[in-house]
Amino acid sequence: MNPDYSRFKKRLNAFKGAVEERLETAFQGMDIPHELLRSMKYSLMAGGKRIRPVLCLSWAAMLGIPENKVLDFACGIEMIHTYSLIHDDLPAMDNDDLRRGKPTSHKVFGEAMAILAADGLHTQAFYMMAGTDLPAKDVLQACAEMSRAAGPAGMVGGQVVDIMATGGGKMDLETLKIMHSMKTGALIRSSCVCGALLAGSCGSGQKDQTNAADYGASAGLAFQIVDDILDVTGDEKSLGKQVGSDQSLGKATYPRFYGVQRSRALAQESVDRARSSLKGYAGQHKEFLEDLAQYIVDRIS
Amino acid sequence: MNPDYSRFKKRLNAFKGAVEERLETAFQGMDIPHELLRSMKYSLMAGGKRIRPVLCLSWAAMLGIPENKVLDFACGIEMIHTYSLIHDDLPAMDNDDLRRGKPTSHKVFGEAMAILAADGLHTQAFYMMAGTDLPAKDVLQACAEMSRAAGPAGMVGGQVVDIMATGGGKMDLETLKIMHSMKTGALIRSSCVCGALLAGSCGSGQKDQTNAADYGASAGLAFQIVDDILDVTGDEKSLGKQVGSDQSLGKATYPRFYGVQRSRALAQESVDRARSSLKGYAGQHKEFLEDLAQYIVDRIS
Numbered sequence: 001m002n003p004d005y006s007r008f009k010k011r012l013n014a015f016k017g018a019v020e021e022r023l024e025t026a027f028q029g030m031d032i033p034h035e036l037l038r039s040m041k042y043s044l045m046a047g048g049k050r051i052r053p054v055l056c057l058s059w060a061a062m063l064g065i066p067e068n069k070v071l072d073f074a075c076g077i078e079m080i081h082t083y084s085l086i087h088d089d090l091p092a093m094d095n096d097d098l099r100r101g102k103p104t105s106h107k108v109f110g111e112a113m114a115i116l117a118a119d120g121l122h123t124q125a126f127y128m129m130a131g132t133d134l135p136a137k138d139v140l141q142a143c144a145e146m147s148r149a150a151g152p153a154g155m156v157g158g159q160v161v162d163i164m165a166t167g168g169g170k171m172d173l174e175t176l177k178i179m180h181s182m183k184t185g186a187l188i189r190s191s192c193v194c195g196a197l198l199a200g201s202c203g204s205g206q207k208d209q210t211n212a213a214d215y216g217a218s219a220g221l222a223f224q225i226v227d228d229i230l231d232v233t234g235d236e237k238s239l240g241k242q243v244g245s246d247q248s249l250g251k252a253t254y255p256r257f258y259g260v261q262r263s264r265a266l267a268q269e270s271v272d273r274a275r276s277s278l279k280g281y282a283g284q285h286k287e288f289l290e291d292l293a294q295y296i297v298d299r300i301s
Numbered sequence: 302m303n304p305d306y307s308r309f310k311k312r313l314n315a316f317k318g319a320v321e322e323r324l325e326t327a328f329q330g331m332d333i334p335h336e337l338l339r340s341m342k343y344s345l346m347a348g349g350k351r352i353r354p355v356l357c358l359s360w361a362a363m364l365g366i367p368e369n370k371v372l373d374f375a376c377g378i379e380m381i382h383t384y385s386l387i388h389d390d391l392p393a394m395d396n397d398d399l400r401r402g403k404p405t406s407h408k409v410f411g412e413a414m415a416i417l418a419a420d421g422l423h424t425q426a427f428y429m430m431a432g433t434d435l436p437a438k439d440v441l442q443a444c445a446e447m448s449r450a451a452g453p454a455g456m457v458g459g460q461v462v463d464i465m466a467t468g469g470g471k472m473d474l475e476t477l478k479i480m481h482s483m484k485t486g487a488l489i490r491s492s493c494v495c496g497a498l499l500a501g502s503c504g505s506g507q508k509d510q511t512n513a514a515d516y517g518a519s520a521g522l523a524f525q526i527v528d529d530i531l532d533v534t535g536d537e538k539s540l541g542k543q544v545g546s547d548q549s550l551g552k553a554t555y556p557r558f559y560g561v562q563r564s565r566a567l568a569q570e571s572v573d574r575a576r577s578s579l580k581g582y583a584g585q586h587k588e589f590l591e592d593l594a595q596y597i598v599d600r601i602s
Contacts, residue, residue, distance in 0.1 A: 030454040036461040040453060087420060092412035111393035112464050115416070119388060120453035122420070126427045127448035136437035143444060147428035152341060152421035153331040160337040163413050 005298075008291035011284075015054045015067070019078060020045070022071045026079075026128060032120075039109040039117035040124075044082050046100045051223070051296075052077045052191040058292070059195025059212050062285035064202030069134055073142060073198060076128035077191050079121040080150050084159070084187075086118035093163060138200035145197060149190030158183025162251075171252035179252075180224045181217070188220030189213055211277045215289065218274035223296045225267040228253035229260055230300070267297050306599075309592035312585075316355045316368070320379060321346070323372050327380075327429060333421075340410040340418035341425075345383050347401045352524070352597075353378045353492040359593070360496025360513050363586035365503030370435055374443060374499060377429035378492050380422040381451050385460070385488075387419035394464060439501035446498060450491030459484025463552075472553035480553075481525045482518070489521030490514055512578045516590065519575035524597045526568040529554035530561055531601070568598045 023044055027037060053074030060070040089096040089104040090111065096104050106114035129146060132139045148154060161179040165171035171179070192212035196204050232255050254263040274293040278286050324345055328338060354375030361371040390397040390405040391412065397405050407415035430447060433440045449455060462480040466472035472480070493513035497505050533556050555564040575594040579587050 027453070031458075032453045033458050033461045033465070035465065036453055036458055084420075087416055090413075090416065092416060112391075113461070115388055115391065115393060116457055116461050116464075119385075119423070120457040122423055123448050123452035123457060127445060127452055130441055130445035130448060136441045140431055140437045140441050140444075143441075144428060144431035147424050147431060151424035151428055152328070152333045152337055156417055156421040156424060157332075157334050157337055160334045160414070160417050163417075164334070164336065 005291065005295060008288060008295065011288050012054065012292070012295075015057055016050045018067060018071060019050050019053045019057075019075060022075050023078065026075060026124070035109070035113060036117060036120055039105060039113050040120050042108065043086050043099075043105050043117060044079065044121065046102055048078070048082070048100060050078060052081050052187060054292070055188065055191040055216065055219070055289075056195040056198075058285055058288055059192045059215075060199050061195075062281055062283070062289065063196060063199035063204040063208055065134070065195075065199045070132070070195065070198050072128045073132040073139070073194060074191075076125040077146065077187070077194070079125035079128065080146070080155075081187060083118040083121040083125070084150075084155060086114055086121075088159060090114060093159075132198065134198055135201050138198050141200070142194040142197040145193055146190055149186040149193075154182055154186035154190070155184075158186065166251055173252075173257050176252045176254070176257065180221065184224050184227075185217060185220040188223060189216035192216035192219075207280075211280065215274045215277040215293070218270045218277070219293050219296060222267045222270035222274065222293070225254045225263050225270065226297055226299065228255055229263050229267070232260060264297070271297050306592065306596060309589060309596065312589050313355065313593070313596075316358055317351045319368060319372060320351050320354045320358075320376060323376050324379065327376060327425070336410070336414060337418060337421055340406060340414050341421050343409060344387050344400075344406050344418060345380065345422065347403055349379070349383070349401060351379060353382050353488060355593070356489065356492040356517065356520070356590075357496040357499075359586055359589055360493045360516075361500050362496075363582055363584065363590065364497060364500035364505040364509055366435070366496075366500045371433070371496065371499050373429045374433040374440070374495060375492075377426040378447065378488070378495070380426035380429065381447070381456075382488060384419040384422040384426070385451075385456060387415055387422070389460060391415060394460075433499065435499055436502050439499050442501070443495040443498040446494055447491050450487040450494075455483055455487035455491070456485075459487065467552055474553075474558050477553045477555070477558065481522065485525045485528075486518060486521040489524060490517035493517035493520075508581075512581065516575045516578040516594070519571045519578070520594050520597060523568045523571040523575065523594070526555045526564050526571065527598055527600065529556055530564050530568070533561060565598070572598050 027040070056074040056077055057067045057070055061067055085099060086105045088094050089099055090106055097107055098104065105117055109117065126143065126147070129143050130139065150156070158179050161175065162183055165175060165179070192215055193209055196208040196212040199208070231253065254266065258266065271293045275290050278289055328341070357375040357378055358368045358371055362368055386400060387406045389395050390400055391407055398408055399405065406418055410418065427444065427448070430444050431440065451457070459480050462476065463484055466476060466480070493516055494510055497509045497513040500509070532554065555567065559567065572594045576591050579590055
């Protein structure tokens, strides 16, 4: 496999650049206590992969909506993702000291401020999303979709399944799959679906939403399997976090059930499924989404 | 003052009843981990005053939208309020053991689950609000308004101002006022404004939003002053929480700056301002909102 990623990476960096530029200005003109603003921006600008907003932007672009129209919504998704990482890292949860190569929020700002920085990002996410300059009907549907995916039946629920099983070794393969599909899968899937919903005024419909959901679910699963693999085989420096932390916490992972080689094959199958959801489309954005799916498996961090 | 509240209380209880009935069914048909659902409902159904949703419902009703049309949005507001209480009570924040006469969430479910129950309510709030069955343009504007008020420049920011000053005795009167206007004022004010925004299809406009904002800001300030007074003079049993907790935490309060008597006068002035924002309206909903403002000062819990 391993395609030549040079054109893909150029596009990926252009999308990432647009997201990061918008995130930088997201709080401008708002009267926010200085320390809160500092702690929110510390985590938000810590240099993530921006996979979720990029998925939203590129699905919307493939269906006809230019990227600048969807940027606020996409940045809202990244804020949701970032808030969830801050809370996951707290002492009461995973108690992580390092995230993306930097000390975690509570290590720098203390627990109270970390909790509130995340809460602030969580609410600001919906402020950004609700402000998207597209037909209100489409934006509202996308807000509902995203809040369902990020909520108690999605991302938050997945984190509960995770912490309730951690350490006790109680997680079987079935639970692991449910946990992944909620904790990381729901938000990645929904990022694609929201791209399709936001393109409603360009004629995007139910079939596109289904394709986006299928692509996102498969790409999300591949992403998670590879994350599990990298926790075993990865390089701490490229990853920017401790390796082996899942193992030391007794967490269930794909490699634990299937071994590394079979896990890698499962991730590739999932990527192939994601790519097959794109077969009805054409053009540069389709190619980008194909490469993005494959890149998820080939990445080293 | 002290009007005969019997008719008012009947209406208040009808509004409260409608809110609580809807809150009971808010998670139906959603696949939520059992323990998460239990912890969210524990706090949500702990019997608050439901002031915020009632304000939203009654402003919308006064401007022409029947209460059942706004119920989902109003319940979303109560979820935001509830999530903020759970996080405020955490050991890293106010470290409270008792809320509304019951052990706080982290005392019952542990810290990790309390954090996540609040996160789940926070996201579910926007799911409820976005699902409101009124013209998309109005609903979207109300979602944006509420997320601004509850976010880093509003409620979350107010909590940051509060915890940064607590204990250090650093809060002067000016900071106290800013803190209150953000921490509790913003959400109460916005509950009224959202009622006006949601009535857009009934011809409600900018002037109504301004009146709702003025009413809400004044009523919210009165509410907070009375809360401070009750922490000094109140009865633990009626309040359902420890009295004197603000004092023991060294928190700045209105009675500390003005004494109890002058604080009570300030609260009444604020209520009078709230009532004067209603002078352009008529009918039973106007009377209800007048009584509600007065009731805020006359309440004993």
